[in-house]
Amino acid sequence: MSIRAAPPYSAAVALCAWLVMLFVLLPVAFIALYAFNETAYLALPPRGLTLHWFANFFANTRFRDALMSSLVIAFAVTPAALLVALPAAIALVRYRFPGRELVNVALMSPLVVPGVVVGISFLSLAAALGLGLGTSTLIVAMTCLAFPFALRALVANLHGLDPALEDAARNLGATRLRAFALVTLPQLKPGVLAGGIFVFVEAIDNFSTAVFLTNSRTTTLPVEAFSYIRDFDDPTVAAMAVLLMAFSAVLVLAIDRLVGLDRLLDLH
Amino acid sequence: MSADERRPWLLLLPALLTLLVFAVAFAMFVSVSLRTQVAGSAVFAGAATFGNYRAALASPAVQDAAWNTVRLAGEMTLLTALLGYPLAYVVARSPSPLFRRGVLFGLVLTLLSGGVTRAYAWLVLLGNRGLVNQALAAIGLPTVRLVHNETGVVIGVVHFLLPFFVLTLLAALRGIPVALEDAARNLGASRWRAFVHVFLPLSIPGLIAAASLSFAGALSAFLFPELLGGGRVRMAANLIYERIVTDYNLPRVAAMAALFLVLALAALAMLAILQRALARRFAPAAEAA
Numbered sequence: 001m002s003i004r005a006a007p008p009y010s011a012a013v014a015l016c017a018w019l020v021m022l023f024v025l026l027p028v029a030f031i032a033l034y035a036f037n038e039t040a041y042l043a044l045p046p047r048g049l050t051l052h053w054f055a056n057f058f059a060n061t062r063f064r065d066a067l068m069s070s071l072v073i074a075f076a077v078t079p080a081a082l083l084v085a086l087p088a089a090i091a092l093v094r095y096r097f098p099g100r101e102l103v104n105v106a107l108m109s110p111l112v113v114p115g116v117v118v119g120i121s122f123l124s125l126a127a128a129l130g131l132g133l134g135t136s137t138l139i140v141a142m143t144c145l146a147f148p149f150a151l152r153a154l155v156a157n158l159h160g161l162d163p164a165l166e167d168a169a170r171n172l173g174a175t176r177l178r179a180f181a182l183v184t185l186p187q188l189k190p191g192v193l194a195g196g197i198f199v200f201v202e203a204i205d206n207f208s209t210a211v212f213l214t215n216s217r218t219t220t221l222p223v224e225a226f227s228y229i230r231d232f233d234d235p236t237v238a239a240m241a242v243l244l245m246a247f248s249a250v251l252v253l254a255i256d257r258l259v260g261l262d263r264l265l266d267l268h
Numbered sequence: 269m270s271a272d273e274r275r276p277w278l279l280l281l282p283a284l285l286t287l288l289v290f291a292v293a294f295a296m297f298v299s300v301s302l303r304t305q306v307a308g309s310a311v312f313a314g315a316a317t318f319g320n321y322r323a324a325l326a327s328p329a330v331q332d333a334a335w336n337t338v339r340l341a342g343e344m345t346l347l348t349a350l351l352g353y354p355l356a357y358v359v360a361r362s363p364s365p366l367f368r369r370g371v372l373f374g375l376v377l378t379l380l381s382g383g384v385t386r387a388y389a390w391l392v393l394l395g396n397r398g399l400v401n402q403a404l405a406a407i408g409l410p411t412v413r414l415v416h417n418e419t420g421v422v423i424g425v426v427h428f429l430l431p432f433f434v435l436t437l438l439a440a441l442r443g444i445p446v447a448l449e450d451a452a453r454n455l456g457a458s459r460w461r462a463f464v465h466v467f468l469p470l471s472i473p474g475l476i477a478a479a480s481l482s483f484a485g486a487l488s489a490f491l492f493p494e495l496l497g498g499g500r501v502r503m504a505a506n507l508i509y510e511r512i513v514t515d516y517n518l519p520r521v522a523a524m525a526a527l528f529l530v531l532a533l534a535a536l537a538m539l540a541i542l543q544r545a546l547a548r549r550f551a552p553a554a555e556a557a
Contacts, residue, residue, distance in 0.1 A: 007358075007363050008446075008453075008459060008462065008463070009357065009358060009459070009463075010459065013354055013357070013358060014358055016354040016355075017354050017358035017359070020355040020430070021355060021374060023351070023430075024374060024375065024427065024430055024431065025374050026393070027385075027386050027389030027390055027393060027427065028381055028385075028386075028389070030389055030392070031385060031388070031389040031392075034392060041397060083282065084282040084283050084286050085283065087278075087279035087280070087282060087283070088279060088283035090279055091275075091276040091277075091279035092280075097273065100276075103280060103284075106287060107283055107284075109287075110287075112484055112532070112533065112536055113529065113532075114487065114490075114504075114528065114529065114532055115490060115505075116504075116508050117525045117528060117529045117532075118293075120512075120518075120521060120525040121290075121293040121294050121297040123297075123512075123518065124293065124297040124299075124518060124522055125296045125297070127518060128296045128299075128300065141293075143286060144287070144289055144290040144293070147283065151283070197380070201380050201382065204382070205382035205383055205384065207384060207490070208490040208505060211509070212509075212512070222382070222384040225384050225388070226384065226491070226494075226495070229388060229391070229495065237384075237388050238392075241381070241382075244381065244382055244385060245381045245382075245385065249377055252376050252377050261369065261373065262372070
């Protein structure tokens with residue numbers, strides 16, 4: 001293997017990549033600045049810094065309620081989706097049975113259905129069954145919508161594991177369940193973490209399905225932010241965005257610490 | 269069925285039940301689309317009819333939205349690929365691990381920061397008094413209209429799709445051995461020739477996979493056209509939402525949504541066929557690697 005000091009691309013190509021990266025990071029950097037901006041209009045240079053918009057966010061009862069429902073939904077949907085996806089991933093990777101390919105495609109199908117169509121479907125279901133809208137309808141819809149994210153990550157993770165290890169544990173006298181819990185489950189940490197994060201973020205951030213299933217009493221954070229943006233022109237939503245991004249940053253650092261960002265690529 | 273044959277199905281049971289809920293919601297939605305809404309009420313009545321579908325297909329608003337959706341999704345996917353490919357390529361071939369980690373961190377952070385955050389950021393950045401126009405005014409240039417039109421929507425959606433595109437493509441590019449380009453260079457090929465004749469063909473299957481994912485995302489774009497389009501850019505999802513808000517006629521809207529789903533699935537099926545054909549075309553080269 002040769003040692004190559006120079007990369008195989010020209011400086012112009014590298015510059016293109018840097019510019020694209022700048023474009024990707026620009027809104028994120030901007031929103032962080034805007035959230036601390038003293039005035040409702042951003043002038044450059046900023047006139048002063050304030051935490052006023054954060055206080056505004058937490059003082060707004062609609063935002064507080066929406067934050068609560070979003071957290072309830074995300075914390076209900078994430079374990080539900082993982083519990084549904086984990087046994088399915090094991091069946092798909094470790095067993096050969098007739099119809100496996102078809103089941104695989106069917107289980108992944110929610111990913112290609114536009115969110116608006118999912119919203120209309122569950123709205124029709126709720127209307128037909130005479131159910132109200134609100135948190136429980138949202139939890140059911142989000143679980144159906146998001147479990148393929150967990151399934152995909154877990155299937156990718158399981159494919160990379162050696163089943164011989166579990167067989168060895170069983171040959172040494174462990175029960176099937178014990179062998180799984182002590183040998184395979186610890187190796188599934190990257191998949192559970194990556195899948196769980198994708199599901200959690202989808203449950204918190206989903207707008208296109210949630211907007212059809214919320215009502216005047218129960219809204220979620222994105223739906224409430226959307227209606228606030230339409231009515232007011234100030235950085236309160238930027239403050240909300242900074243809180244969400246700080247949370248995301250903690251998640252990214254956690255992934256990096258626990259499984260390495262590189263591995264996430266294979267699980268995405 | 270023996271215990272061993274039953275086991276995978278038992279493991280699949282929770283997932284299949286979840287999918288069943290989804291399927292029942294779907295069946296409800298299709299059956300609602302065949303009914304008629306009693307005027308002024310939330311009651312569906314009458315025999316099953318394709319009337320809602322006929323009305324939707326004949327409506328110029330629906331036809332416009334369908335065409336807009338496919339056209340804009342195509343433009344967005346093309347732009348995403350043009351911007352994303354060089355970035356993924358440089359990350360895959362960069363000699364600096366620090367650069368690679370930095371880009372990965374930035375992409376994942378942006379991906380996780382959510383749609384509403386980013387749509388809002390673009391709304392403020394591109395607005396008439398936004399940062400871009402302030403900068404233009406400061407250097408004495410006329411301001412430009414960047415939101416409440418297609419430009420803003422395209423910028424927003426391309427930005428939304430880029431992390432998905434780059435991460436998916438990168439996973440594929442990492443599998444292409446550097447040794448192949450090195451061999452081409454050692455045999456006298458220029459950097460450009462080594463890229464065009466060796467790297468690019470091997471990256472086509474990954475490129476198509478990443479582009480398909482972006483196209484699916486662009487087709488179902490809703491929040492970005494809603495916020496950045498200011499009611500002037502109507503993609504399929506926006507038309508459906510607008511109709512449900514203005515006149516709560518669920519059967520009619522359900523028929524539109526069903527047609528939208530058929531459109532989206534047909535477009536994605538075509539891409540899948542293309543992907544398979546290209547994978548076969550470029551597979552021998554990849555296997556030789």
